[in-house]
Amino acid sequence: MTATAPSPRTAVRRLPERGAYDRATIDAILDEALVAYVGWVADGQPYVTPVTHWREGDRLYWHASAGSRMIRATSHGEPVCVTAGFVDALVFARSGTNHAMNFRSVMVLGVPHLVADEGEKAASLDALIDHLAPGRAALLRPATAEELRKTAVAWIDLDEASAKVRTGGVNDEPGDEDWPVWAGVVPVSVVRGRPEPDQRSTGPVPAGLGASTARPRPRRSATPR
């Protein structure tokens, strides 16, 4: 794994001991987070748009509707910031100030590129599907030219990225340790539940999906409206 040098823009300045710039840490956070938040600017106003993202090597990808305001505002060399993260625990200290979250996040700065080539776009969207469920892309009805045209795929290089990681327990001020209140950590996790096939689903649940390997029974609640 290569290391990303902290740039003046991505260096973690507050609590710098929580900053990390190695690609192993950065990649693991990006690969685990289900969504990312793209910051972009139009008419001086910042916007933060949630996107589905995925990583291929040194590139962070996301997709959006080709006609979306975000894509139109970032198609001509405008910079973006993409941040993804998640909570691992809530930390309850003996003072309000020392309450914290164990949180892992990555911030990436750069100028996005749009994937123009239709074959490259299709392959990259397949990589997203396979990230969510390994091997699934090959089993799907292939994308049409129209679908690919309506979908924009953007990416930025991971060369200006930083991670921020808080782990561990309560860090109280000296003298606060005996304050008579419950203090500790409440773990938080993002959990996938049992897959719910829709009415006409066939075949086994794909490997990698869901919390249980048992074949679930169809539920009415999962049928299309």
Added chain:
Amino acid sequence: MTATAPSPRTAVRRLPERGAYDRATIDAILDEALVAYVGWVADGQPYVTPVTHWREGDRLYWHASAGSRMIRATSHGEPVCVTAGFVDALVFARSGTNHAMNFRSVMVLGVPHLVADEGEKAASLDALIDHLAPGRAALLRPATAEELRKTAVAWIDLDEASAKVRTGGVNDEPGDEDWPVWAGVVPVSVVRGRPEPDQRSTGPVPAGLGASTARPRPRRSATPR
């Protein structure tokens, strides 16, 4: 509950049927999300910073180190965008294009205000603690003047806000329904685990913490891993 009229900037244009502008929907999403993402601009570069947020009535609050770049860059009337959201399910369709996430998010635009009054700042930070664990703020070692000075509390009005909500199951293209692949929904939820007291903790686990009662609404079949 009042309704927020969609502004030209917050109107959900792609799939407008997923847009919601009523405060009940907006407030519920903000109150459930554990973190928010603040978009701000410095030297033309957007940044997206994760923050701990909370809501008091018509105001969305967050805090940060008083000396942080984000606070310095948004202290003089500069606009921000605050987005918070979470995944409720992964939706596996029969084509790549129709894969989706059931996702609930809120986007708020505005110019942030900094809380200057020390008493107001302390009361607002107490509201954050009580949001995470009702009644806890009164049990803590009170904040010192130094702690309050080092903490910036910012807020924006919720008058320019919109929600985007995707619910339900697979929406395949006509003709795709019999494509021979597993299709359905995998529920996703954020789960709080069992509270882990630190070594010198005293007193009972606060009400509202912990795995069984923490979630404000019933979740679907989520099984902790």
